[in-house]
Amino acid sequence: MEVDPPNTALSPTTVVHPSHIPKLIKRNAIEDKEKITVADGQEYLKRQREDDWIENRVARIEAQNGKLEKLRSDVKVEEAKLENLEREYKSEVARIKKRRELYDKKASNRVERRQAGKIIKKHKRELEKKQEKLRDEMEELHLDKI
Structure with a gap:
């Protein structure tokens, strides 16, 4: 929101006394040094304060723009992060x-190996039983022949 510069020429602090005029002349503030009046000094102070206000305002805007640019760059950095x-x-x-897939695969392989181990043990037991039966039969046959 833009604010108008204060009208400092109307305030009591801007009164130019005749003793201020030599200082204004030294600063080359007033062009026609021969026809200097108190009103000229007041006009100079008014312009000077308005210029100062404008410079301050510009400096504040530039500072805000700098902060804004910094925030934009910070946002870009955060977006990259x-x-x-x-x-x-x-x-x-x-x-x-x-x-997970590897674990599941290993787990299923482990289960399959266990099941296969159980099946193998079962087959071994069955084979052992068959072998015993065959031995018994062979012994009976052998004994029968004697």
Whole structure:
């Protein structure tokens, strides 16, 4: 919101006394040094204060613009950080998914190996029983021949 410069020429602090005129002449503030009046001094002070106000306002705006640019650059940095975090998150999710699949595969392989081991043991027991039967039969046959 733009604010008009204060009308300092009307305030009591801007009164130019005749003793101020030599200082104004030294600063080359007044062009026609021979026809200097108190009103000229007041006009000079009014212009000077308006110029100072404008310079201050410009400086404040430039400072705000600088802050704004800094904030914009900070936002870009934070956006880049966020993108990196999102990439890291996605890669971590993919890594976890692969690990789960590998674990599940290992677990299912383990279960299959256990089941296969049980089946093998069962077959071994059956074979041992058959061998015993065959031995018994062979012994009976052998004994029968004697």
